[in-house]
Amino acid sequence: MSTDFRSARVALGARLRELRAEVGVNGKDFADRIGWQRSKVSRLENGKQTATEADVDAWAAGAGVPGQAADLRSRLKGLESQQRSWRRQLAAGHRPVQYRYVVEYQRTATMRGYEASVIPGLFQTPGYARHLIEANTALMRSLRDTEAAVAARMHRQEVLYEPGKLFRVLLWEAALHVVVCPREVMAAQLDRLVGLIGMSTAELGIVPLGAPLPLTPRHGFWIFDEERVIVETVNTELSYDSAHDLALYGRAWDGLNTAAV
Structure with missing residues (x-):
């Protein structure tokens, strides 16, 4: 994995963490809210796993900001080139x-x-x-x-x-x-x-x-x-x-x- 890709993925994870923090819930509760394992939330937030479009859509919905889904998908699309x-x-x-x-x-x-x-x-x-x-x-x-x-x-x-x-x-x-x-x-x-x-x-x-x-x-x-x-x-x-x-x-x-x- 290239350093550029890894850096961009970490940046996306940081944005996901910001959206969760704005809801005021911890990682475990957020995972329960969208039906995921707690480990998946942690991996995505820390740039250890590459999200899918379905993942970021679910994240935006879980954070109560479905309007942010398009921005998250754009960031995801740009992982290789950002x-x-x-x-x-x-x-x-x-x-x-x-x-x-x-x-x-x-x-x-x-x-x-x-x-x-x-x-x-x-x-x-x-x-x-x-x-x-x-x-x-x-x-x-x-x-x-x-x-x-x-x-x-x-x-x-x-x-x-x-x-x-x-x-x-x-x-x-x-x-x-x-x-x-x-x-x-x-x-x-x-x-x-x-x-x-x-x-x-x-x-x-x-x-x-x-x-x-x-x-x-x-x-x-x-x-x-x-x-x-x-x-x-x-x-x-x-x-x-x-x-x-x-x-x-x-x-x-x-x-x-x-x-x-």
């Missing part, structure tokens, strides 16, 4: 990961994104992308395939010229000042952002430093067609598709958008 470690994804280098994003972007019609410290790959110049990929290769100690990865990242940008698509991207102003490459490369990168003005498929908003904000900038995230959210951390890529998480990240994007120019 967390994907970068170490495992980059085992064959950066190029395969970049081409996976090419496919994901091609099948996306509308995207809302936010980045706090980096220009997103969709808008990167080859020079800027090259320095980022080299730095990440050194950090992750992964296979070095920089030029192939840069080419794949540039290929991803072809979606910007496809009619019917819309990419609404917010950047915290700090991302324009983080110098992760030589200054002349950064200057070209900033010029690239200016070139986005007027494109029908791209909207770029800058959240100014010092602007009053309804929430702290925190981490970057991407909402694909209001169906899935992708969050990247240093070691993991997280994917969420529950109604609760989509609404939460949607509100976060809306809040940042109110401060953007």
Whole structure:
């Protein structure tokens, strides 16, 4: 069993435990309520057993919140994909990961994104992308395939010229000042952002430093067609598709958008 799968299953178990706790009954009484063995309740809550759809439906009903069944089924469906470690994804280098994003972007019609410290790959110049990929290769100690990865990242940008698509991207102003490459490369990168003005498929908003904000900038995230959210951390890529998480990240994007120019 992969570490990613195990972590996601533990997270689902924690959510099940929360719902039981909200009812105010212990594990034994909850098991009696839904006609299970006490050991099954314990295994599910502690991520020792993989639940079925019937299990989470019964759990939601037993907790008196049948409306939570859809969210629990969504979490169950996402066990395999919810967390994907970068170490495992980059085992064959950066190029395969970049081409996976090419496919994901091609099948996306509308995207809302936010980045706090980096220009997103969709808008990167080859020079800027090259320095980022080299730095990440050194950090992750992964296979070095920089030029192939840069080419794949540039290929991803072809979606910007496809009619019917819309990419609404917010950047915290700090991302324009983080110098992760030589200054002349950064200057070209900033010029690239200016070139986005007027494109029908791209909207770029800058959240100014010092602007009053309804929430702290925190981490970057991407909402694909209001169906899935992708969050990247240093070691993991997280994917969420529950109604609760989509609404939460949607509100976060809306809040940042109110401060953007």
